Amino acid sequence: MKEFFEFFSFADANVRFVTLGSVLLAGSSAVVGCFTLLRKRALVGDAVAHAVLPGVCLAFILSGTKNPLILLIGAFITGWLSLIIIDFITAKSRIKEDTAIGLVLSVFFGIGILLLTSIQHSGNAAQSGLDKFLFGNAASLVGEDLIIFSIVAVLLLTATVVFYKELKLLCFDEVYAKTIGFPVRGLELLLTTLTVLAVVVGIQAVGVVLMAAMLITPAAAARFWTDKLGVMLVLAAVIGAISGVSGAFVSYTAPAMPTGPWIVLIVSLIATFSFAFAPNKGWIARIVRQRLNKKRILEENLLKLLYQLSENKQDFHTPRPMHELLDKRSFPVKEAASGLAKLKSQGYLEKIKDGWVLTAEGITRGRRVVRLHRLWELYLTQYLHLASDHVHEDAETIEHIITPELEKRLLVELNFPILDPHSSKIP
Structure with missing residues (x-):
């Protein structure tokens, strides 16, 4: 000290x-x-x-x-x-x-x-x-x-x-x-x-x-913390100045230590910290975001499946046991159980004796995911001229990231369609 x-x-x-x-x-x-x-x-x-x-x-x-x-x-x-x-x-x-x-x-x-x-x-x-x-x-x-x-x-x-x-x-x-x-x-x-x-x-x-x-x-370290150039310039200068002071301090306390390499080492440590812990672009934030997205996609796929199983007869109050869901779609058992429990805690599902039932909120959200899926399938067939049996996987990928604004544009572009390429009703 x-x-x-x-x-x-x-x-x-x-x-x-x-x-x-x-x-x-x-x-x-x-x-x-x-x-x-x-x-x-x-x-x-x-x-x-x-x-x-x-x-x-x-x-x-x-x-x-x-x-x-x-x-x-x-x-x-x-x-x-x-x-x-x-x-x-x-x-x-x-x-x-x-x-x-x-x-x-x-x-x-x-x-x-x-x-x-x-x-x-x-x-x-x-x-x-x-x-x-x-x-x-x-x-x-x-x-x-x-x-x-x-x-x-x-x-x-x-x-x-x-x-x-x-x-x-x-x-x-x-x-x-x-x-x-x-x-x-x-x-x-x-x-x-x-x-x-x-x-x-x-x-x-x-x-x-x-x-x-x-x-x-x-500059690379600062880039991870902001998308604004002005802020990036200030952060880069501050990071550089901190590394300069720190390198000089190490050289002062340990005269045998060269200042220049220590400056570079310290700024590299700051950069590594930025790469790992920056709130939006860092490795940790990216991993957390990927896991959250994976869970959200699983949950929406479960809601979509429950909605599809009941939409023809509009019997949304019929309970669906776990084995029926797994027979229709190959969800990992542990992840499916966790997703159903999460949806229950969010108020989208109810667990009764014979299985799982959609709540009113669950029906609304499940209907929207099904609508987005079928709208995107129709868009791919009409505008990109893909075969109707080749659009399911692409629609599965993008349906979870379509915003309400993009949904409205799809409806307008497709002239408010009623049926998808497979003649299924678009809810």
């Missing part, structure tokens, strides 16, 4: 630089990563991250110094060039984008390793620490680095705010953007530039190997 308070008191200037630098890096790159993710270009971040290495090496060779601004300019040039080459290969050849990304990534990274090896054997004493760009070294951040981080972060966030509507439209409906006269190509170049800036500014902290995770992982 003492270390916790000492850390957040920023007593150490180096701790202050590392923490603020990590927060600026993680937050700003996460915002740009949202647009990259929504454009389905997540691998582009990895390509740029590997493509900046030769730029760093060339900038050092030409300048002879490790001035961070000069190195970042070199990184930006080769990173931006890599995306231009990817787009060119994709547009001018039959090679798919993922293949082009793999080619550019490996070629640029290979050139970077060759240049880095050459520098290490050159005898230039100033090259010490240049290899940190491979894996990052956030603990070495100083005030000058923080200034550069701040400038780039402000540029990224300002560009996002100014061009928010345009970038949003580019991500969700590029064709419409072209139709209304938006400069789509210019917006793509802007997004490319922002992506490269986000990657370039982070390589000193987490390195070219891990930077793609900082760009995409917070």
Whole structure:
């Protein structure tokens, strides 16, 4: 606890630089990563991250110094060039984008390793620490680095705010953007530039190997919590900032622990938690929803069967024993018993001595399921021209998800029919 308070008191200037630098890096790159993710270009971040290495090496060779601004300019040039080459290969050849990304990534990274090896054997004493760009070294951040981080972060966030509507439209409906006269190509170049800036500014902290995770992982985690882009941007920035602070704190309490990898590890843990526990899209929510849907479908099928057994003679008060239901349809015995009990508790069925009887509410609900089933069968035969003996299974699948609005449209489209394709009355 003492270390916790000492850390957040920023007593150490180096701790202050590392923490603020990590927060600026993680937050700003996460915002740009949202647009990259929504454009389905997540691998582009990895390509740029590997493509900046030769730029760093060339900038050092030409300048002879490790001035961070000069190195970042070199990184930006080769990173931006890599995306231009990817787009060119994709547009001018039959090679798919993922293949082009793999080619550019490996070629640029290979050139970077060759240049880095050459520098290490050159005898230039100033090259010490240049290899940190491979894996990052956030603990070495100083005030000058923080200034550069701040400038780039402000540029990224300002560009996002100014061009928010345009970038949003580019991500969700590029064709419409072209139709209304938006400069789509210019917006793509802007997004490319922002992506490269986000990657370039982070390589000193987490390195070219891990930077793609900082760009995409917070955005992927935020996407699971919301469908609104504005909220997603804020959540991604918060997730990135939390991971930056947490990684710096781990590095502060355990000096042997590198900051960059811990930032990536923490943001990955947050993402894993989001994938599992997000209320609407998470794995747990999906499993629960599937089980609930399965139970609801079983219950509606039971009501439909009970209604069908009684509709011809309109004898809805005749009890139906379990074995009669199982003879008509192969329900699993345990699931059928559970479903009948659930329907009883909901007031749709009554259990009497000789079997199960539909209540007034059960008759109404069962009638609706039968109506939807037969309406959909009729629609499939009339509009999709399927044979009447091939539509039952499809109708079984969709009858449980037809909304009242869609039901009304079906009735209108079919001109309020009386009989289904099998000449059964539509209730």
